[in-house]
Amino acid sequence: MPETILRVEGEVGRPCELTREDLARIDAAEQVTDVGRLDAKRKGAAVTLRGLLSLANASPEARWLTLHATADDFHASVPLEAVRDRGVLIYSLDGGELPLSSGGPVRFYVPDHAACQSADVDECANVKFVDRLELSRERGFDNRPEDEDDHQALHEKQDAPG
Ligand SMILES: Nc1nc2c(c(=O)[nH]1)N[C@H]1C(S)=C(S)[C@@H](COP(=O)(O)O)O[C@H]1N2
Ligand SMILES: [Mo]
Numbered sequence: 001m002p003e004t005i006l007r008v009e010g011e012v013g014r015p016c017e018l019t020r021e022d023l024a025r026i027d028a029a030e031q032v033t034d035v036g037r038l039d040a041k042r043k044g045a046a047v048t049l050r051g052l053l054s055l056a057n058a059s060p061e062a063r064w065l066t067l068h069a070t071a072d073d074f075h076a077s078v079p080l081e082a083v084r085d086r087g088v089l090i091y092s093l094d095g096g097e098l099p100l101s102s103g104g105p106v107r108f109y110v111p112d113h114a115a116c117q118s119a120d121v122d123e124c125a126n127v128k129f130v131d132r133l134e135l136s137r138e139r140g141f142d143n144r145p146e147d148e149d150d151h152q153a154l155h156e157k158q159d160a161p162g
Contacts, residue, residue: 005105006089010066010135013057020105023091026051032088038111042090044098046109049087058135066140067108067127076125077140083110083121089130103128116151117144124151 002019009015016022024031030051035042049065065087066077090107091098098104107128114122124144134140145151 005091006131006133008052008056008133008135010133011059011062011137012053012135013059014055016052016056020091020097023047023089023106026055030054035088035090035109038088038109042109043093044090044102044107045092046088046090049083049089050085052089052133053084053135056135061137062135064136064139066134066136066142067125067130068132068134068141069127069129070131071129073143074127074129075141075143076127077142078120078125080135086110086112089133100129106130117146117148 002021004017005020006018006023007016008018024045026047030048032038032046032048035044035046063080064077065080065083066075068075087108087110090103090109091105093099093102093104098107103126107126108130109126110121113126116123122144145154
């Protein structure tokens with residue numbers, strides 16, 4: 001059985017459990033075949049957040065998007081309005097899985113994000129290892145670092161070998 005790598009739930013008409021194949025089958029108009037075109041430092045194939053919201057039949061009442069990474073217990077909640085038309089989920093590299101080293105199996109990415117800790121949609125909100133997208137009316141759980149020390153500590157942990 002192909003593995004579920006992403007769930008979409010909360011304020012949606014149709015909660016989804018998606019495999020990489022499911023993501024690849026989303027309408028071609030919602031596929032970004034090379035995210036390098038959005039940002040030269042990024043690589044892989046992505047599907048637009050819009051495509052996923054439409055697949056899950058997101059409720060018009062939904063105001064917040066919470067990106068959950070169970071793997072390392074990292075979570076970010078951002079106003080849906082701010083990311084609806086530009087957020088993408090990177091899910092594949094060279095036709096295979098997106099490796100952990102690139103934040104796979106699924107990584108959220110917003111081109112033109114703000115610098116770390118400067119806004120709701122900052123670089124820190126580019127959540128790696130996302131396994132669940134949650135739509136809600138109120139802001140969801142968010143444990144992005146709140147001050148420079150916490151942020152520094154997180155980066156040291158992320159950049160540590162092994
Ligand atoms: N799951 C997860 N995603 C995460 C983080 C994390 O610790 N865990 N750190 C965030 C922070 S603080 C930043 S600045 C960016 C860094 O992305 P990069 O390693 O691709 O440069 O990832 C974000 N996504
Ligand atoms: Mo960050």
